[in-house]
Structures are given as C-alpha cells and as structure tokens.
Amino acid sequence: MKELLIGNAGIARGLYEAGVEVISSYPGTPSTEITEFASKYDEIYCEWAPNEKVALETAFGASLKGVRTACAMKHVGLNVAADPLFTLSYTGVTGGLVICVADDPAMHSSQNEQDSRHYAIGAKVPMLEPADSSECKEFAKLAFEISEQFDTPCLLRVCTRIAHAQSIVNLENRVVPEQKIYNKNPQKYIMSPANAIKRHPFVEERTKKLTEYAETSPINRLEIGGTQIGIITSGACYQYVREVFGDAVSVLKLGMVNPLPVQKIKNFAEMVSKLYVIEELDGIIETHCKNIGVEVIGKELFSPLGEYSQKNIAEAFHMPAKEFITPDTEIPMRPPVMCSGCPHRSMFYLLAKHKITVLGDIGCYTLGSAPPLCALDSTLCMGASVSSLHGFNKASKGESEHKTVAVIGDSTFMHSGMTGLANIAYNNSNSTVIILDNSITGMTGHQQNPTTGYNIKGDPATKIDLEALCHALGIQRVKIVDPYHLDECEKVLKEELAVDEPSVIISRRPCVLLKHVKAESPVVIDKNKCRSCKKCMKLGCPSIHIDNDGKAGIDNTLCVGCGVCKQLCPFDAITS
Amino acid sequence: MNTKSIVIAGVGGQGSLLASKLLGKVLLNENYDVKVSEVHGMSQRGGSVITYVRYGDRVYSPVVQSGEADFLISFERIESGRYAHLLKKDGILITNTQQIAPMPVITGAVQYPETILDELTAKGIQIEAINALALAEQAGSAKAVNIVLMGQLAKHFHIAYDKWISALEQTIKPVFIELNKKAFQLGYES
Known part of the structure; x- marks a missing residue:
C-alpha cells in the first residue's frame, strides 16, 4: 500500500x-x-x-x-x-x-x-x-x-x-x-x-x-549522466541537484555519510572533468575528498549557512534566474508570538515592568524576547537559564540577586534544569528561579512529560510534583502562583526577589491550546471608558489592537477571555 | 508531465497543514508523484506559515522557489504580498481577503498595507480574491477558511468534484466532515 x-x-x-x-x-x-x-x-x-x-x-x-x-x-x-x-x-x-x-x-x-x-x-x-x-x-x-x-x-x-x-x-x-x-x-x-x-x-x-x-553498498549510488560534470551529494541536496540538472550530470549519491568511501570517490573523480560537492552546512564530504587527494569544488561556491534549494544551486552555476514579480510595498513581518491567553505573557509583563534581568531557556517562552515585552536577556540551551543565573549572581557579588531571575518551562526543567537548581542550593546563591509550568511540552506541539501525569499514549502516569522536587533539591522557599492573577504574581515576585535565600516561583496554568482548557468569552471594551492610554497594548496580546478611533479593540476570534488585560486597565474599560 | 507547484501561505493556526494534506491526498489518488513540504514548531505560533505542494510524473525538490509556483493560495491578505515572488509570471494568486494584523501592526510600529492586492493586480498578477472567512462562517465555522480556499483552487484542476470530496472524507475527522463539505462547495461555487 x-x-x-x-x-x-x-x-x-x-x-x-x-x-x-x-x-x-x-x-x-x-x-x-x-x-x-x-x-x-x-x-x-x-x-x-x-x-x-x-x-x-x-x-x-x-x-x-x-x-x-x-x-x-x-x-x-x-x-x-x-x-x-x-x-x-x-x-x-x-x-x-x-x-x-x-x-x-x-x-x-x-x-x-x-x-x-x-x-x-x-x-x-x-x-x-x-x-x-x-x-x-x-x-x-x-x-x-x-x-x-x-x-x-x-x-x-x-x-x-x-x-x-x-x-x-x-x-x-x-x-x-x-x-x-x-x-x-x-x-x-x-x-x-x-x-x-x-x-x-x-x-x-x-x-x-x-x-x-x-x-x-548500493546506498552509495552512482548515477551516470555524462563525463563533463560530476556531483557528490546526499540527502535533500540530492533532490535539488536533480531538480536543477535533470539527467545532464553524473551524480554520486551518498546514502551513507560516515564513513565515506575512498575508492568509489576516486573512481568517480577520474570519470568526470569537473567534480563538485554539494552539501548543506559544513564541508565534510569536501574535506574527505581533499584528504584522499581528490580535487573538488565545494564551499568556495556554496555557503556553509542555511538551507540549499534548486535556486541557489542554479545561481551558483550561473543559470538564468526565473522571472517573478514582487510588490514595492513593504510587507510587515509576521513573527511567531505567544498565543492569546498564553499563561507566560503576564509573568513576562511583570518582569519587563520591574526591569528584571531574565535569563531564559528553550521553549515557547523564548517568545518573551519579542516586542513589546522584550523581557529576555539570554537563551542558550536547555536548562541554561537556571545554571547561568547562578553564575550571573556569583559574578555580581550579590548586587544582581534582587533583580535577576531565570525562567524555564516544566518540561525543560525536567530535562536539565534540575541539576542547575541543585547547584543553586548547594553553592548557596540567592537566586530566584521561575518555573513556567504550563503542564505540557508546548513548542514542539504538546508532548507529555514527567510533570503532566500522562504518558506518550495519553494514559495516566506518575506525576512528579514540582514543588516537592524543588524542596528535595534543597530549596526551602517554593511559591505557587496563578499567572492570570497579576496582583498575586507581582506580590510574590517582589517577595521572592527580596529574600536572602534561594527560591522558586512556580507559575502554574495549563497551555490554552490544550484540549481540556476551555476558553472563556472574549473580553469587551467599553469605548466610553477607554481613554486610549494603550496600557493594555504593553501585553503584546494578538487579540488586542487599536481601532481607527484610537481606542482599544478586541479580536473576538482570538480572545480566550483570560482577563489579564482587564486587570491592567486603569479605567475599568475592559470587562468580561 | 512537468512538475507543478502550489504554495499555501497562511498564519499559524489557520489550518494550512490540513489544506496541504487534502491536496496531497487528492493528487496521490490521481497517481501523481507528490511532495508536500510543511513547517512545524516555532513558525506555527501565529507566525507566517508556508507549505509547498509539488506534483507530476517525478518530483525531486520538496520546496518551491521564486518564479516557480503555478498557484499561490494565500489564507490572509498580506501573505499574498509576502510570497507573490514565488509565483511564475503566468501563475495564479488565490487569496482570502481577510486581514489578520501581525504584531508590528498591532503594536503600531507599522501600518497594515490594505491596498496590497490592488498593487499586485497593477503589476500584472492574475488574482482571484474571495472573502473565505464569510463563506467559512456561512458553512458553520470560521475555521473552515482553509477548505473554502481549496474549493476555489479545485476549479482549476481537471479532477472530478466527487474525487475532491472523497479525498476530503479521507482527510477530515467524520464529526467535521459535513461542515467541511459545505465549505468546499461554497469555495467551489464562489
């Protein structure tokens, strides 16, 4: 089939x-x-x-x-x-x-x-x-x-x-x-x-x-198409080569990219007048060819950056470009954003408001770096927020402890944040770690993890208690907040940054995209009360915009009624 | 047959993956060689999403580059401007007239270029613009914009209507099938 x-x-x-x-x-x-x-x-x-x-x-x-x-x-x-x-x-x-x-x-x-x-x-x-x-x-x-x-x-x-x-x-x-x-x-x-x-x-x-x-091995396949040009390639690049040249060139398609054949490449080189290596990223096949004394053209013609396509291969061989039309108007960028009702948003709003230095991590919450929140200072690799916060605070000799945090998701914390937290406890830094617990592995498309209570098949599984885990890792102060409650979050954030001991804030609310999370009715703007102060715009919520009358407007198809903007409005112009 | 290329451009969450799945299914059922290139992960979070569908006797590259697309199906008005360069000179742009403001517009950093379709028409691009959102709502859900637009595209193919419907039945969960059949029909008859 x-x-x-x-x-x-x-x-x-x-x-x-x-x-x-x-x-x-x-x-x-x-x-x-x-x-x-x-x-x-x-x-x-x-x-x-x-x-x-x-x-x-x-x-x-x-x-x-x-x-x-x-x-x-x-x-x-x-x-x-x-x-x-x-x-x-x-x-x-x-x-x-x-x-x-x-x-x-x-x-x-x-x-x-x-x-x-x-x-x-x-x-x-x-x-x-x-x-x-x-x-x-x-x-x-x-x-x-x-x-x-x-x-x-x-x-x-x-x-x-x-x-x-x-x-x-x-x-x-x-x-x-x-x-x-x-x-x-x-x-x-x-x-x-x-x-x-x-x-x-x-x-x-x-x-x-x-x-x-x-x-x-037959997976390192020679496809003969004349003796002028020979191309050694593999993976997606093979498809681009065939798209550009059809059957007009000879190709050594490598299905096995390590270890690479020696004699097969030498024989191929002897067969053709000019030999190219077309490989994305690093010049690994090219270096191998040069090491075995085979002359090839590779990275001098093709970039080590990004993906290839039929277009840039054709360009490298000076083939005529295809005709196309582009508008003169500049099209506004459409970067990925945190979803409407994303539980991460309000925490980033507060961190930005208080000008906190935020060492970030890998997940949806990396989007907290985007305007208008611009709330992140670093993103390196899985778990690095927690461990680098410790280093940052040690380097500042105490000066940064009350205005710096790490943010890390539940899945990323289980992946490699735990060991960093153990280091904070063991080596005694007054660091504040915020676990953005949205009860799922979000960015990759909703996979279960040890804190969700379900396994890959969706069957019930042991649910690791993050609070107990943080205690076990040597952190005495562990506070749980609901990120939809701005006042509570702000109070706890201030308290935990002020104390002279390590602490963890678990900001807990499930991802709004989870099936079991039911959306509330969209919020409503009272146009008579709205004074166009644009305070709600500071959230960077895709559901809120400024209408032609200069007042706030809500996109009813997107808004899930999380109510965070409502708490922010100084004129009570936003209601449920 | 030479390879034909279709580009589906939309905003994360608009269901471009499902549209490409339907297209892939119907073309596979017609015994074409087919490749569909998707984007997953970060790009889906309300960002601009692009999917390539290519079919013919033998398809090599899974991606579509400037000046190669026979059809560009844009799920949102300005996405048609963002990806117009992918169209061949005689390619056809099928676009939803719906506007979804991207974050730089929402924050007021830039204006939404509302006249983009007029400009593309003036430049000689053949455009079929429909209010797919209104038709989707008429079918029963704003989420069916993707299938309305597939109905509009289907008019350009020599594939019988009932073959599209059976591909739809193979692609969509039974509970949503009637809604989507209606959406497809509204696009097809628009």
Missing part, C-alpha cells in the same frame, strides 16, 4: 517494519514526529524520556537485553546524548540500536545550525542520510542490519526538508527478528579503562570494515 508520509513518519514506519521493540526519545523540532508516529503502533513500547541522554541510555539497556531499539532527537539533543554515544561506540550492541537525529539548517525552530555528521565522525559510528520519505523507511531498516552486522550504534540523519516533507512510501509488513539472549559480557559492556582500552582497537577495525561496506 502506498501512502504520502512525512520523512519522520517514514522513519517511524521503518522502525516498525524493522521489528523495533523499544523507543525512548525527547521531543525536539524537527524530530518529534518520529516518536509520535511510532507510538501509534501498539507493538512498539514508546516513551518520552526526560532528556536525550536518558533516552539513549534507555535504548542501550534495551539493546543489551537483545531487542531492536531506537531513539530520536534534534541535532542539539545529540549534544545531550553525546556522553553515552561516544562510549556506546566502544561497547557496540546486542540488539540493533539506531539513533535518529534531525538537523535544522536555516534554523526554522532551533538555536543553532550544527551539523550532526561531526558526531558520527567523532564517535566513529556509521551514519545514513535518506533523501525522501521512502528512503527514510528503507534506511531505518538498513540501519538495524548495519548496527547488528558491525556491532555498532547507527545514526540516521535527516534535515528539516526531509523530516517534514511528505513523499510516497510503500508500506510493508513488520518482521521481528528473534530476540538475542542476554549473556553477561564484562569485556564488552563494562567500559572500565582496562576493558575500554581493548575495545578501542575494535572501533578502529570496525571503521575499516564500514569503509569497505561504503565502497560497495
């Missing part, structure tokens, strides 16, 4: 057909749907782990026990999982283990555009890169064969344009391989120095064998 699936659903189908039994992941755009789609197959045990390191270690355990297992994460998630990855390379696997990683060139929804291929090289493990949803499925299955044949974890890399592009996939049946028997094997699995030192030569030998595999 043929179906139109996004690349991530193709991968999920591949995991299913390969007989995977255990999947543990942490959500992150553009990787999230791999695990979401996989969780719809009842045959697979699927879970959201608190972070990517836990996810990969869970997969390691499942592999050790002898079943096929996988985890999925975004590129920066692999940073978090890098610790187990590098030593998993030494232990190898029992049941096949595949790590799906999704890069985000052009940073559609990410804080950097790092190239995950460096991890494959660094950890000395194979990496496959599909170029459409059908290959996503096929390569996912092949990754398990490679993992088991070569005794290695195998990386499967996609980028946004593969992960989130639908193309046709041919569905096949699930085949579960016989479970391997777990036998105690300390030399292979206890990576103490004495054992690890013996495993390292195995890793080097494995890379040689994998390189031989890369020389002959």
Whole structure:
C-alpha cells in the first residue's frame, strides 16, 4: 500500500517494519514526529524520556537485553546524548540500536545550525542520510542490519526538508527478528579503562570494515549522466541537484555519510572533468575528498549557512534566474508570538515592568524576547537559564540577586534544569528561579512529560510534583502562583526577589491550546471608558489592537477571555 | 508531465497543514508523484506559515522557489504580498481577503498595507480574491477558511468534484466532515 508520509513518519514506519521493540526519545523540532508516529503502533513500547541522554541510555539497556531499539532527537539533543554515544561506540550492541537525529539548517525552530555528521565522525559510528520519505523507511531498516552486522550504534540523519516533507512510501509488513539472549559480557559492556582500552582497537577495525561496506553498498549510488560534470551529494541536496540538472550530470549519491568511501570517490573523480560537492552546512564530504587527494569544488561556491534549494544551486552555476514579480510595498513581518491567553505573557509583563534581568531557556517562552515585552536577556540551551543565573549572581557579588531571575518551562526543567537548581542550593546563591509550568511540552506541539501525569499514549502516569522536587533539591522557599492573577504574581515576585535565600516561583496554568482548557468569552471594551492610554497594548496580546478611533479593540476570534488585560486597565474599560 | 507547484501561505493556526494534506491526498489518488513540504514548531505560533505542494510524473525538490509556483493560495491578505515572488509570471494568486494584523501592526510600529492586492493586480498578477472567512462562517465555522480556499483552487484542476470530496472524507475527522463539505462547495461555487 502506498501512502504520502512525512520523512519522520517514514522513519517511524521503518522502525516498525524493522521489528523495533523499544523507543525512548525527547521531543525536539524537527524530530518529534518520529516518536509520535511510532507510538501509534501498539507493538512498539514508546516513551518520552526526560532528556536525550536518558533516552539513549534507555535504548542501550534495551539493546543489551537483545531487542531492536531506537531513539530520536534534534541535532542539539545529540549534544545531550553525546556522553553515552561516544562510549556506546566502544561497547557496540546486542540488539540493533539506531539513533535518529534531525538537523535544522536555516534554523526554522532551533538555536543553532550544527551539523550532526561531526558526531558520527567523532564517535566513529556509521551514519545514513535518506533523501525522501521512502528512503527514510528503507534506511531505518538498513540501519538495524548495519548496527547488528558491525556491532555498532547507527545514526540516521535527516534535515528539516526531509523530516517534514511528505513523499510516497510503500508500506510493508513488520518482521521481528528473534530476540538475542542476554549473556553477561564484562569485556564488552563494562567500559572500565582496562576493558575500554581493548575495545578501542575494535572501533578502529570496525571503521575499516564500514569503509569497505561504503565502497560497495548500493546506498552509495552512482548515477551516470555524462563525463563533463560530476556531483557528490546526499540527502535533500540530492533532490535539488536533480531538480536543477535533470539527467545532464553524473551524480554520486551518498546514502551513507560516515564513513565515506575512498575508492568509489576516486573512481568517480577520474570519470568526470569537473567534480563538485554539494552539501548543506559544513564541508565534510569536501574535506574527505581533499584528504584522499581528490580535487573538488565545494564551499568556495556554496555557503556553509542555511538551507540549499534548486535556486541557489542554479545561481551558483550561473543559470538564468526565473522571472517573478514582487510588490514595492513593504510587507510587515509576521513573527511567531505567544498565543492569546498564553499563561507566560503576564509573568513576562511583570518582569519587563520591574526591569528584571531574565535569563531564559528553550521553549515557547523564548517568545518573551519579542516586542513589546522584550523581557529576555539570554537563551542558550536547555536548562541554561537556571545554571547561568547562578553564575550571573556569583559574578555580581550579590548586587544582581534582587533583580535577576531565570525562567524555564516544566518540561525543560525536567530535562536539565534540575541539576542547575541543585547547584543553586548547594553553592548557596540567592537566586530566584521561575518555573513556567504550563503542564505540557508546548513548542514542539504538546508532548507529555514527567510533570503532566500522562504518558506518550495519553494514559495516566506518575506525576512528579514540582514543588516537592524543588524542596528535595534543597530549596526551602517554593511559591505557587496563578499567572492570570497579576496582583498575586507581582506580590510574590517582589517577595521572592527580596529574600536572602534561594527560591522558586512556580507559575502554574495549563497551555490554552490544550484540549481540556476551555476558553472563556472574549473580553469587551467599553469605548466610553477607554481613554486610549494603550496600557493594555504593553501585553503584546494578538487579540488586542487599536481601532481607527484610537481606542482599544478586541479580536473576538482570538480572545480566550483570560482577563489579564482587564486587570491592567486603569479605567475599568475592559470587562468580561 | 512537468512538475507543478502550489504554495499555501497562511498564519499559524489557520489550518494550512490540513489544506496541504487534502491536496496531497487528492493528487496521490490521481497517481501523481507528490511532495508536500510543511513547517512545524516555532513558525506555527501565529507566525507566517508556508507549505509547498509539488506534483507530476517525478518530483525531486520538496520546496518551491521564486518564479516557480503555478498557484499561490494565500489564507490572509498580506501573505499574498509576502510570497507573490514565488509565483511564475503566468501563475495564479488565490487569496482570502481577510486581514489578520501581525504584531508590528498591532503594536503600531507599522501600518497594515490594505491596498496590497490592488498593487499586485497593477503589476500584472492574475488574482482571484474571495472573502473565505464569510463563506467559512456561512458553512458553520470560521475555521473552515482553509477548505473554502481549496474549493476555489479545485476549479482549476481537471479532477472530478466527487474525487475532491472523497479525498476530503479521507482527510477530515467524520464529526467535521459535513461542515467541511459545505465549505468546499461554497469555495467551489464562489
């Protein structure tokens, strides 16, 4: 049966057909749907782990026990999982283990555009890169064969344009391989120095064998189209190359991007007059070619920045540009914003009002940095708000403690905010951490986490009590506020900033987009009372605008009646 | 057949993903090779959202670039101006006349360019502008703007009406199907 699936659903189908039994992941755009789609197959045990390191270690355990297992994460998630990855390379696997990683060139929804291929090289493990949803499925299955044949974890890399592009996939049946028997094997699995030192030569030998595999594997495919121009490429770039050149050039399409073949590339180079490497982000294939003495044109022609497309490849080859029309009028930007009724908004309003320095984190609340709130001072990586607040306050020798906070979401706090909070307690800084608890992992599209009380399938699960957790991490002062109540929030914020001990404010209200959250009727503006002071506009709520009469107006299709603006109006012009 | 390209431009929350799903389904049912490129994550939070649908005998690139689109379907008035450059010279712009103010307009930093469609027409772009919001409300929900516009687009295809309806049935939850059939019909007959 043929179906139109996004690349991530193709991968999920591949995991299913390969007989995977255990999947543990942490959500992150553009990787999230791999695990979401996989969780719809009842045959697979699927879970959201608190972070990517836990996810990969869970997969390691499942592999050790002898079943096929996988985890999925975004590129920066692999940073978090890098610790187990590098030593998993030494232990190898029992049941096949595949790590799906999704890069985000052009940073559609990410804080950097790092190239995950460096991890494959660094950890000395194979990496496959599909170029459409059908290959996503096929390569996912092949990754398990490679993992088991070569005794290695195998990386499967996609980028946004593969992960989130639908193309046709041919569905096949699930085949579960016989479970391997777990036998105690300390030399292979206890990576103490004495054992690890013996495993390292195995890793080097494995890379040689994998390189031989890369020389002959059909996924490194030569497509002959003349001897003038040759192009080495992989993933989405392959599609752009074909879009631009059709069959007019010869292409070496690499399905395996680590390790790279040597002889195959040398033979290809001899076949064509001019050889190009077209790869997004870093010049990894290009560097390899140059290392083996093959002359190629790569990053001198193509940027290491952002995504490629048929357009910039055609431009690089000086092909005529397509004609198009643009308006002269400047179109106003339409940046993403916090939703109407977003429980994060009022807390950011108060932080901005009191000119608090705010060390931020990764999630919807990064949008607190946008005008008119402009409430954030930093965003680095998952969990960094809490730990960097501590450093900031230590550096200020006490001067900043009463006017600086960290803001972090519930899911991000569970991911890697907890350890930072332990550091605040242990190393005694008078830091104030605000946990913006909207009872869901928001930005990635509503995934459950250990604080929500539900698992990936929506079934009830143990709900970790954030308040008790903060106490257990050594924080005596933990206050809970409802962000829809401005006065209460302001009072608690002032109190907690004033005290000379570490404290946590849990700002608790579920995301308005959650199905169980019922919207109230839109608020109403009394035009007679409104004096056009525009105080309500300071919230940056998409439901509030200024009408042609200079007075506030409400978009009834968007307003969920949260009532925060009502509390702000000095003239009682806003009513329910 | 050469590859054809359709661009769907909207505001996060307007249901452009569902529209592209319907389009993908109907084209797949016609045995075309199809690619649909979506945007998830941060871009959806009330921001500008763009989706590409490409079909033909063999589709390579999942994205549409300047001067390549046969159709641009804009779910909001100024989004048509933002993405007009994607249209081929003889491409067709189908747009909803509805205005949704972006944050820089809401804060008063810039004016909403209300005359954008006149300017695009003056520049020679073929425009089919409909009040999809009114038709969606007539069908029973403001949220059906996406399907109204798909009805308008369907007029340009040599695909039988009932095939669109069966694709709709394969795409939309049964509880919302009647509403969306009505929305599609209103767009188709507009």
